[in-house]
Amino acid sequence: xxxxxxxxxxxxxxxxxxxxxxxxxxxxxxxxxxxxxxxxxxxxxxxxxxxxxxxxxxxxxxxxxxxxxxxxxxxxxxxxxxxxxxxxxxxxxxxxxxxxxxxxxxxxxxxxxxxxxxxxxxxxxxxxxxxxxxxxxxxxxxxxxxxxxxxxxxxxxxxxxxxxxxxxxxxxxxxxxxxxxxxxxxxxxxxxxxxxxxxxxxxxxxxxxxxxxxxxxxxxxxxxxxxxxxxxxxxxxxxxxxxxxxxxxxxxxxxxxxxxxxxxxxxxxxxxxxxxxxxxxxxxxxxxxxxxxxxxx
Ligand code: NCD
Numbered sequence: 429x430x431x432x433x434x435x436x437x438x439x440x441x442x443x444x445x446x447x448x449x450x451x452x453x454x455x456x457x458x459x460x461x462x463x464x465x466x467x468x469x470x471x472x473x474x475x476x477x478x479x480x481x482x483x484x485x486x487x488x489x490x491x492x493x494x495x496x497x498x499x500x501x502x503x504x505x506x507x508x509x510x511x512x513x514x515x516x517x518x519x520x521x522x523x524x525x526x527x528x529x530x531x532x533x534x535x536x537x538x539x540x541x542x543x544x545x546x547x548x549x550x551x552x553x554x555x556x557x558x559x560x561x562x563x564x565x566x567x568x569x570x571x572x573x574x575x576x577x578x579x580x581x582x583x584x585x586x587x588x589x590x591x592x593x594x595x596x597x598x599x600x601x602x603x604x605x606x607x608x609x610x611x612x613x614x615x616x617x618x619x620x621x622x623x624x625x626x627x628x629x630x631x632x633x634x635x636x637x638x639x640x641x642x643x644x645x646x647x648x649x650x651x652x653x654x655x656x657x658x659x660x661x662x663x664x665x666x667x668x669x670x671x672x673x674x675x676x677x678x679x680x681x682x683x684x685x686x687x688x689x690x691x692x693x694x695x696x697x698x699x700x701x702x703x704x705x706x707x708x709x710x711x712x713x714x715x716x717x718x719x720x721x722x723x724x725x
Pocket of ligand 1: 473551586
């Protein structure tokens, strides 16, 4: 079983992971199993929480390390790297700057492949922990929520995988971004085809008082073709306790890392969910690993 995209996961499959994450316990169910970590891009949360999850289930990890210190530096192809690492590990977690790379890797190996972010494409395990957080902290019924998704909707892979997943729950969606960072055409088309109710706006003021969750993202600087284009749009939005003064009890989420789009003055308020959200990466990834490698769930 590969986990490549939320586009091909059913609502039932997602709920199975979320239910399992509720009850999964530390133990030895994955004793003797090894997870291969191949991160061709920086990572703190995803890599460390996968490692923590694997160890809490009694398994172990082997880590390619940075691109700089691996044979990728010598010009090895992704196909060759994954074929080799398949001999060292029972499942592979891959993050890569090129869209479609996890799917490509899955064509070269029999071991399960988990997409930990492919360029501006998808980040399905982040979505599962986002859904888990909404379900545990906001409302069990994801379909009853109104979720605002704000920031870099163009290059943000967490946005793409989350939107397509929430559409399957019929969650009402409001997309908030500067016009340059609107949703890409392929995601908009998918949403239109799904029949979910959504709108696109440039300012959060008009929608925030109706939201249950405001999901904020950073501008993905590394994906801009020109640094100048990034500079033009950098620092163009920021959520603070002032901006949420009249917003009721909206909960603010963020996949992290944040740059300057959430004022730290929000951290100790009831609005802030983002650190708990990051911590939920462990139980959710334990559930995923247990289902992929241990056959349970
Ligand atoms: C995200 C990513 O890598 O897409 N990070 C994460 O895994 N929590 C978000 C980001 O980098 O902005």
